[in-house]
Amino acid sequence: MSQFTVPCVIYRGGTSRGLFFHEKDLPADHELRKWIFLKGVGSEDASHINGLGGASSHTSKAVVISPSEREDIDIDYTFIQLGLGDQTVDLEGTCGNLMAAVGAYAVDEQLVPVRRNDRSKVVRVWSTNMNFELRIHVPLIEGRAKVTGSYKMPGVHDKGAKYVVEIINPGGGKTGETLPLGAQNKLSIGNRSTSSHTPTDIEYSMVDLINPFVYIRATVLELNGTELNQEVSLRVEALRSLEDIRAEVAVQCGFAQDQREAKEKSKAIPKIAYVAPPQxxxxxxxxxxxxSDHDILTRMTSMGRMHRSFAVSGLLNLAAACLIPGTIPYQLCQKKIAENVPVVIRIGHPEGVIAILVDYDRKTGQVRSVGLERTARRIMGGDLFIPDRTGISPNIE
Structure with a gap:
């Protein structure tokens, strides 16, 4: 079978890695685009042995960038979550980690103007998946995105240059409301984490901010939140319960018609995490x-598996949820505020503590912005070889 090529750049952003494409280099045919994304990552094998993925949800990602036609916006950013051993191509969510790399790509590919002696550049980005604005503060050196620096972030061994990512008015991107089902809700589901399979009322909070996230208390799964990922991964019934809860909430939110569709076609949203008080x-x-080093403790799954650290979109979501009265994170978080000022929420996750800045308007109940610090690195660029489905290389001009 012959192959064709597509220009591609690989970036790490935060604790994620993805394939970056320029919109102009991709075919107009959306099915062919899906083929390029799947074969580029190697999604058909859970090991990603036949592509550039890394056999995990945070390395099975693609990004499409294009100049924006929106006023006061530089570029449009479309995120694609790809499968692990299946043909999932999901554009419903977004990736907070790769947002830093989106800013770096815009600079490195000369999609935004910079001068050689500039020290930084604010890249204004529109998330096409979630319909909100990002402001990415990109450190520069000699007109390029800077890589090396003294900033150390959990989950990445090397220190790097500090990128600051801000998301403006991030609530309600998928449903139109930050709390589409209220601050807390209940559902009945068989408790598979124990020997009993009788229906159990489970309290949860669904927060639609950056990515929609479902939160339950760790104690629902007979966990305390301090367990290592490998320990939780052995709790097959607990993982199954998490997926059942996630799928049921997906139905309640209208993301899927039933649990089967939620598990087969809506794997990326909503995401689910369990939370616990600091320990x-x-x-x-x-x-x-x-x-004393964190305000709330959490673990999450992604695409049915324990996430190695915690999705940045989830960190931003959870930090905001900690300030929204009535939600489960609000009830478990140790930091409370009484004034209308931005506040830092420290989140404990499997690889350390992340500090998230939240600007929450107590009077209106709206989250004005959320932000965090990341690092990013351009790893390689060139031609990505893709097997041709028909034996005849398509015209992708």
């Missing part, structure tokens, strides 16, 4: 995190 715990590399 002393060990990170995945054995570092001790003190109870």
């Amino acid at each position: 002393d715990y060990l990170t995945s590399n054995g570092s001790l995190i003190s109870k």
